[in-house]
Amino acid sequence: MVRLMVLWCPTLSREGSRGEEPRRFAEVLDAAVELAPFARPVRLGVLAIPSKGPSRFFGGEAVFAEHLQGVVGPLLGGAGRVCVGAAEGLFAAVLAARAAVLVAPGATGSFLAPWSIATLRDPDLAAACQRLGLHTLGRFAGLEEARVLERFGLDAVRRHRVARGVDGELPGLRDYAALRRLDAVRHRDEPSEVQRGFFGERGGADVRAAAAVQRLEQRLGHGAVTVARLGGGRTPDDRAALVPWGSADAVIEGRDHVAPWPGRLPSPSPASIPSRPLAIALLDEHGHRVTVSSTGLLSAVPARLEFEAGRPRVVAAHCGPWPMAERWWGVSRRRAHLQVLCDDGLAVLLRAERSRWWLSGIYD
Amino acid sequence: MFASRPELPASAVALATAIRPTAPASSRLLPVVEPLSSLLPDGALRRGGTVVVTGSPGWGATSLGLALLTAASTSGHWCAAVGLDDPGVVAMAELGVDLRRVVFVPRPRGAWAAATAELFEGVDVVLARPPARVAHTAARRLLARARDRAAVLVVLAEHRDDWPVPSEIALEVTEAAWHANGRLVSRRAVVRAVGRGITGRPRYVSLWLPGAQGAVAVAC
Numbered sequence: 092m093v094r095l096m097v098l099w100c101p102t103l104s105r106e107g108s109r110g111e112e113p114r115r116f117a118e119v120l121d122a123a124v125e126l127a128p129f130a131r132p133v134r135l136g137v138l139a140i141p142s143k144g145p146s147r148f149f150g151g152e153a154v155f156a157e158h159l160q161g162v163v164g165p166l167l168g169g170a171g172r173v174c175v176g177a178a179e180g181l182f183a184a185v186l187a188a189r190a191a192v193l194v195a196p197g198a199t200g201s202f203l204a205p206w207s208i209a210t211l212r213d214p215d216l217a218a219a220c221q222r223l224g225l226h227t228l229g230r231f232a233g234l235e236e237a238r239v240l241e242r243f244g245l246d247a248v249r250r251h252r253v254a255r256g257v258d259g260e261l262p263g264l265r266d267y268a269a270l271r272r273l274d275a276v277r278h279r280d281e282p283s284e285v286q287r288g289f290f291g292e293r294g295g296a297d298v299r300a301a302a303a304v305q306r307l308e309q310r311l312g313h314g315a316v317t318v319a320r321l322g323g324g325r326t327p328d329d330r331a332a333l334v335p336w337g338s339a340d341a342v343i344e345g346r347d348h349v350a351p352w353p354g355r356l357p358s359p360s361p362a363s364i365p366s367r368p369l370a371i372a373l374l375d376e377h378g379h380r381v382t383v384s385s386t387g388l389l390s391a392v393p394a395r396l397e398f399e400a401g402r403p404r405v406v407a408a409h410c411g412p413w414p415m416a417e418r419w420w421g422v423s424r425r426r427a428h429l430q431v432l433c434d435d436g437l438a439v440l441l442r443a444e445r446s447r448w449w450l451s452g453i454y455d
Numbered sequence: 456m457f458a459s460r461p462e463l464p465a466s467a468v469a470l471a472t473a474i475r476p477t478a479p480a481s482s483r484l485l486p487v488v489e490p491l492s493s494l495l496p497d498g499a500l501r502r503g504g505t506v507v508v509t510g511s512p513g514w515g516a517t518s519l520g521l522a523l524l525t526a527a528s529t530s531g532h533w534c535a536a537v538g539l540d541d542p543g544v545v546a547m548a549e550l551g552v553d554l555r556r557v558v559f560v561p562r563p564r565g566a567w568a569a570a571t572a573e574l575f576e577g578v579d580v581v582l583a584r585p586p587a588r589v590a591h592t593a594a595r596r597l598l599a600r601a602r603d604r605a606a607v608l609v610v611l612a613e614h615r616d617d618w619p620v621p622s623e624i625a626l627e628v629t630e631a632a633w634h635a636n637g638r639l640v641s642r643r644a645v646v647r648a649v650g651r652g653i654t655g656r657p658r659y660v661s662l663w664l665p666g667a668q669g670a671v672a673v674a675c
Binding site: 296300304315316317321330331332357364410411437439453454455 | 515531533549562569639641642
């Protein structure tokens with residue numbers, strides 16, 4: 092994990108009635124970027140800097156921290172406190188800033204141990220752990236990961252990794268809405284890294300497109316305009332998602348996208364993916380429901396396809412099924428996909444899951 | 456030594472005006488992928504025009520509409536899809552669409568025409584699927600806006616009558632048949648092109664829509 096220095100301005104963490112905090116925090120941010128170009132905001136009042144480079148440049152982490160406080164302090168006019176802390180990973184670094192300590196390299200785990208379980212930002216998990224007598228991160232981190240998964244689920248495992256100091260990115264730690272506002276205040280309306288053109292520059296066309304999208308968002312509301320995100324997965328609906336324009340996680344092509352996924356459904360992919368699950372009935376020639384056995388075989392040859400609305404269709408051919416048992420080590424998901432070709436030329440992708448058939452895509 | 460010397464421009468501004476090229480005809484055109492070029496009069500989408508894409512459900516009209524965005528997006532033009540609440544993003548990637556240049560307005564909440572008109576301000580190709588038959592006035596207004604902004608409107612509709620104004624080009628999927636071999640491999644589709652922009656008899660092109668790897672190809 093990267094060692095981070097976090098600067099926390101308690102007075103700027105909450106937006107007051109006059110709404111001047113984002114503007115003043117933007118000033119703080121600009122000053123920090125002058126000192127260390129990789130300073131990035133985390134949420135309102137909190138910014139993080141990879142500590143290694145600047146520390147070497149200024150001659151030690153403590154010197155750099157002092158320097159940072161010296162530059163930012165006057166900006167707050169003496170009224171505001173500036174806390175600086177450093178540790179491995181964002182979560183530990185934020186806590187270090189709260190305590191205003193520079194955690195020694197390698198001591199992050201022992202630094203985290205005495206903090207309350209409530210710092211993991213999950214009230215349900217915290218309440219459950221309190222009842223079990225696990226009041227601190229250290230006690231929670233002492234649990235076995237498999238036990239945490241069994242008892243609390245996948246999300247808690249991420250928090251468990253954070254508590255152990257293995258992972259620094261606690262869900263909810265970064266406040267993307269505040270960061271977008273901050274960008275607007277700093278007059279940098281670049282929607283995200285992804286929307287850039289060749290070599291990262293923004294041409295005239297990109298600026299015009301961004302302006303048109305922003306006007307449309309004002310009309311229809313935030314989230315009405317989306318961009319596509321491709322990720323890893325085996326099925327079309329796993330592999331792609333529409334995320335709001337300008338959202339920070341709009342990574343169009345991650346590494347997962349090109350990585351091999353054994354058992355991935357063959358291309359071509361359906362041109363139409365229903366946004367909501369649509370239950371359908373797949374029947375054999377006697378009108379009985381077709382099911383998929385645990386060994387991945389169909390119980391009968393499909394003959395008829397019935398949608399919730401619209402006329403039933405006659406099945407001309409089918410391909411598959413492709414059974415998938417995913418995440419058997421955790422929250423397991425078993426499903427099987429089937430391509431069905433109807434006699435009128437319609438081809439659909441069906442999914443058998445939780446003993447029902449669902450429409451997964453239309454090859455339109 | 457030299458018989459004559461060319462006049463030097465008085466200033467840099469004068470120089471800039473002197474050497475600025477006149478707009479080439481190609482700038483009024485947006486490229487399409489090669490298999491589709493034989494369907495269109497100029498072999499490309501003409502700015503300010505409309506293309507209406509129709510076909511029975513499941514015959515590939517959506518694929519055809521999305522395929523029209525392919526070359527435009529990869530050559531750096533912004534594209535938008537309005538009213539497609541269920542776009543097959545992976546299928547678009549397989550068609551070759553550069554998804555970094557495509558914005559989606561999946562649910563315009565009854566304001567698809569207004570959203571489309573707004574997008575013409577900054578987007579070069581707008582693919583729109585109207586929720587119902589379009590009113591005559593709304594269609595006229597959109598056409599005027601597209602012409603004014605030199606953008607291309609691609610309308611996806613189930614029937615030709617859903618778009619009330621005569622369009623430059625109307626593409627219709629008239630036949631479609633899947634080839635399967637243990638899986639759905641490819642679909643052979645016959646596309647008919649008619650419209651004001653096409654003189655003479657309608658053009659028919661047989662396409663793999665999509666082909667085995669998801670891209671469009673000419674079927675012989």
